[in-house]
Amino acid sequence: MxxxxxxxxxxxxxxxxxxxxxxxxxxxxxxxxxxxxxxxxxxxxxxxxxxxxxxxxxxxxxxxxxxxxxTAPVVEVRAGELRAGPARVPVDVLGPVTPICSAEEMRAALGPDLDARAYVCLRSWARTGLRAELRDPADPTPYWLVSTRRPDDLAAALGEAGASR
Known part of the structure; x- marks a missing residue:
């Protein structure tokens, strides 16, 4: 002891x-x-x-x-990073964040507007989401598209996490 x-x-x-x-x-x-x-x-x-x-x-x-x-992924903003499923990204490399507040907008974001290089954390039962641009020139991923039932809350949390850095 x-x-x-x-x-x-x-x-x-x-x-x-x-x-x-x-x-x-x-x-x-x-x-x-x-x-x-x-x-x-x-x-x-x-x-x-x-x-x-x-x-x-x-x-x-x-x-x-x-x-x-x-198998249900967790979407979380904690300690200066965004976590969506198994992936994590520092908030300070995120650019503009766009809440996707309707199923029609999400359908377009996942269909004709989707870039094949984007990171997508999708669950079909969460019909809204958020698009977060990446500003990291070393990362080939142009943006993250994340399903969430509370896109405005997630955007506000990302804004708050970015402001605190």
Whole structure:
């Protein structure tokens, strides 16, 4: 056991509070479909293994729900960087930020207006998003296109993170 007094530098620092955080979980339709898949598996297995069919249905439904939660990306602004799924970019290399507040605008941004070099973090159940230009000449990615249900809040958080730097 070490009885030496802790120095201020030795104490763990709390993680910076995020200015914006959203997990892009599916809407109600996906949750109902996950439960429906479990019911369907139970019905199919009922004539074959009547005692195990309900358990198998519950396992399939729970596994599908777990898969939906685990694969849902997080969009976050924290400690001077934007995180969208597995990718991160410092806020200070972001240029103009454009909220995409309608499904029609998002459809255009993902269709005819999309640059193939752009980083896209898309979930079809989040029908709005945000486009953030990149000002890094060393990065071939011209912009990020990120799904979010709260594009104005994400743009404000990026503005606040950029102003604090």
């Amino acid at each position: 070490n009885d030496a007094p802790a120095r201020p530098g030795d104490l763990p620092r709390p993680a910076a509070t995020p200015l914006f955080r959203e997990r892009l979980l599916p809407g109600p339709g996906a949750w109902v479909a996950a439960l429906g898949l479990g019911v369907l598996v139970a019905i199919v297995l009922l004539p074959l293994v009547p005692l195990a069919a309900p358990g198998a249905g519950v396992l399939v439904a729970a596994g599908t729900v777990l898969l939906l939660v685990v």
